[in-house]
Each structure stands twice: as structure tokens, then as C-alpha cells.
Amino acid sequence: MLRGKGAVVGTVAALAVALGAVVAGSVAVVRFVQTDAREAQPQAHRAVYDLTLDHGKSAGDILGLEGRMVVEWRGGPACDGYTSDQRVVTNSLDSGGHLSVSDVRLSSWEALDGNEFRFDRTEYLDGKLSMRESGIARREGGKVTLSEPDAEPQTLPGDVLFPSAFNFALTAAVQKGKSTFSRSLFDGTQSSPTVVTAFIGKPGEAPRDARSVKIKNRGDGAPLRGAKAWPIRMSYFDQGDDVQDGTPSFEMGFHMFPNGVMSKLSLDYDDVVLKGDLTQIEYFKPGGC
Template sequence: MRQRGLTGSRGLLVGAAVVAIALAAMLVWAAKTRSAAPALAMQMHRAVYDLSIDAMKSMGDTDAVSGRMVVEWRGGPRCEGYISDQRVVTNLGDGNGGTTTSDIRLSSWESLDGNEFRFDRTEYTDGKVTARVSGHAFRNGGHVHLEQQGKAPETLSKEVLFPTAFNLALLKAAADGKGVFAAPLFDGTQDGPTAITAFIGTAGDAPIDARKVRIKNRGTADALSSVHAWPVHMSYFDKGNDEQDGTPSFEMGFRMFPNGVMSSLVMHYDDVVLNGELSQIEYFKPGSC
């Protein structure tokens, strides 16, 4: 399960950040001009974010955090689904000169209709495997059935969405001018679904310097400096932990571009706030599997 405090987890930057990136990494691409209407085509890409400490909120056994988050999305109608590979590597200083390295990797596949989802998640601490989970979730008879390695099958609420379906619903809410979007998500980073409430602001200029971002297959990348982006703040509620008292287990803010790229990530844990700055983008050709 996701750790409420980063410092207490000793290196396990568990999928909270990965979840947040997954929610916005496959949004619909819009035209380069601010006045143009969106074109319904999926923009696949790989994005790299450099992680650093913004602030410590409480005293703990960690005095420094650095790392990198990489998110890659491929697929579409020609590929019979969507493929995602995500990785988060963090180095945590213990205040005594020591460092713990956490490495979390998540690979997943989702069907085009959003009714089937497969995933594999592996977690390493200082190069040693500390957790490995694989599973299969599918919608049948109105409910979502979840099968995970080493666990008894579960039946989840019919409202549960998989990442792509969640992404498209979030985008539609933003495009329709809605200020709030809420839905439960299952994406393989947690043992069960996560209830998410997203607060969406009015689209405006995004604080990003495209000159500092390495871009491969530039093509559509110029849109980062020519389109507006939505400010989004998300609250995550792990099932059975925080829903009763309304306290989120994790919060995250970011700017969401119409092509699915995010910038200016700010991740709030109980004891630390992390920044994630976009540093690299590689755009893939449509239909690239």
C-alpha cells in the first residue's frame, strides 16, 4: 500500500507518483494554436521528470531526496490496446551520509474498450527485489474482477476505471469546463482501487521553459509553448484508510497540456514535498506499438 510519509518508507516512493503521471499521460492531442479545436488522436510519448525536495514538512530520518521518473506510453487501435512502461528511481539520504535507493517499475496493458487490464509491478531497494506483483483485471457482468498473484480473486465496484478510461474522462471534464472530477481508479500500483478527486482550474499559460526540455521527434512539441494548460490538483484516498475522515493519503498538483504532457509537478506527502521538473520528451509515431 502507498506510504503516507515518504521518509518513513525508507526509499519506497511507492506508486503514488506513478499513478499521478498515468492519469495524464495519454490525453488527447490538441492543435498547436490556442484557438484551434482539439483533434481526436492519441499522442504517444516518453517523458522524463527530475525529482527533488521542495520542502520538509516534519522531522524524519531522510534529509535529501533526488531521483528520476520515466513514463512511456505506446499503442492505439493498430496495436489492439495501450502499453505503458513506468519507472521511478529515488535516492534518499539518511542524515548520516548514507543513501537508500528505491526503484519501482510498472508495466501494463489495457484493451481499447477499457474493459481489460494486465500489469506487472516490481520494487527494488538498493538493487534487491523487495516486492513483485502481477495481475489481471477485467469487467464482466457490470463488475470488475481482479486476480492478483498470490491473492484470492476480488470483485471491485462497477465504477472502477482503468488508466486510459480514467484519462479520457478527466480530459472530457476539463474540456467541458468542469471544476471537479472524481472516480475510483485501479492501475496496478496499489493492492486495490484508489478513489481520486481532481480539481481542475481554468486553462492558462504554463510556467515551462521549453528551451530546458530535451525533445526528440520535435514535431508536436512546439505546442508546449503555444497552447494553454490546465492547472490540476489531485487528492488520492486509499480504500479503507482515509475515506472515512476525508484525509487524502497523497496529493499532487501539476499543469496538464492538451497533448498529455505534464509540467510543474508538486507531490505532497505527510513529511515531504517533492518537485518533478520535465526534462526530456520523446514523441512516438501514431500507431507505434
């Protein structure tokens, strides 16, 4: 998912942090990704979330905010990879009475084996293009190289995961009853990897938004009403930050269903906290591209 203070005025991202020992080398990562993808069995879908400001937890200059986030994920062996499209549009009012409109878009493709990732991110502020970045990250010979236009190639940690591989690993950890999960993630929302730590609670009743959500193509996916969901809280640490000092740059809470769908989002940007209610889901046929 998109991340960063920019989604209030920029981006909101996805997930990550380690499953025990660090995996070294591309062959090990490939086996890790393929195993987790089989165990996780994620459902291709499009999800729509309505965003609002959590006034009780926010203490910044933002007085009001509303918006919408759309996340679409699909792919698999028949498609030679996984595609993801995300868009966040918000209207915010600050303490000075200034109303601003932010529109952030992130599109990506990831290889089945988790060894290649392409991304394109654009941001608009008040209808004007404010930023555009794109790049390709490839894992070869135990290292990952990030190439971006007009920039020197950058070397990333060899065990870093890209978004789909990360989500497979997280879902597999949840289904195995793990209480914590940690891994290094590169998702294209920042210029360097992020270390993300997830704390996984006990499964319980589906949140209210999931019980009342509108579902299109119900026959292609599992119903959420009556399904169990795991509460998860994730902390993001920028590369080079001391994870031990307990101060993440961003936190995200949500409930995850066995098919990978998330509901009851909480996006914590330190002084601004957003709530995200799942309002619509469209399931895609399994194996479709």
C-alpha cells in the same frame, strides 16, 4: 503514474475520481471510455522528470533526495490496446545518515474498451529485489475481478476505471471546462482501488520547465511553448477511507496540456514533498505501437 510512500522508498501512481453519476455495467463503461478517448486525443510519448526534495514543504526524516522518473505511454486502435511503462529511481539520505537507492518499475497493458488491465510491478531497494506483484483485472457482467498469482480472486467495483480510461476521462473533463473530477481508479500500484478527486484550475501560461524542455520528434506532436496548460490538484483516498474527512493518503499537483503531457509535478506524501521538472519529451508517431 507510480504512487505511494515507496517511491521515496516505493511507488508514485496515476489519476482518478467521478464525473457525476456512477456508471454501472460494462456496456456503459465501454461507451464512456470510447467517447472520452475520441474527445481527449492524447499524444503517445515518453516523458522524463527530474525529482528533487521540496525542503520548504517537507518535515520528515528525509534530509535529501534526488532522482528521475520516466513515463512512456503509447497505443490505440491499431495496437488493440494501450501500453504504459514507468520507472522511478531515487537516491535519498535520511536523518541517520543512511543513503538508500530505490528503483520502482511498473508496466501495464489496457484493452481499448477499458474492460481488461494487466500489470507487473517490481521494486528494488539498494539493488536487491524487495517486491514483485502482477495481476489481471477483467470487467464482465457488470463486475470487475482481479486475479493475482498465489491469491484469491478479488472483486472490484463495477465502475472502476483503469489508468488509460481514467486519463481519457480526466482530459475530456479538462477540455470541457469542468472544475472538479472524481472517479474510482485501479492502476496496479495497490491491491485495491483508490478514489481520486481532481480540482481543475483555469488554463494559463506553460510552466517554466515545459517552455525549456528538450523535445525529440517535434514533428509528431504539439509544441508546449506557447500552449495553454491547466493546473490540477488531485487527492487520493484509499478504499474504505472517509473522503469527507478531507485526509487523503497522497496528493499530486501538475499542469496538463491539451495533448495529455504533464509538467511541474508536485508529489505530496504527507511529510515528504517532491518536485518533478519535465526535462525531456519524445513524441511517438500517432497510431504507432
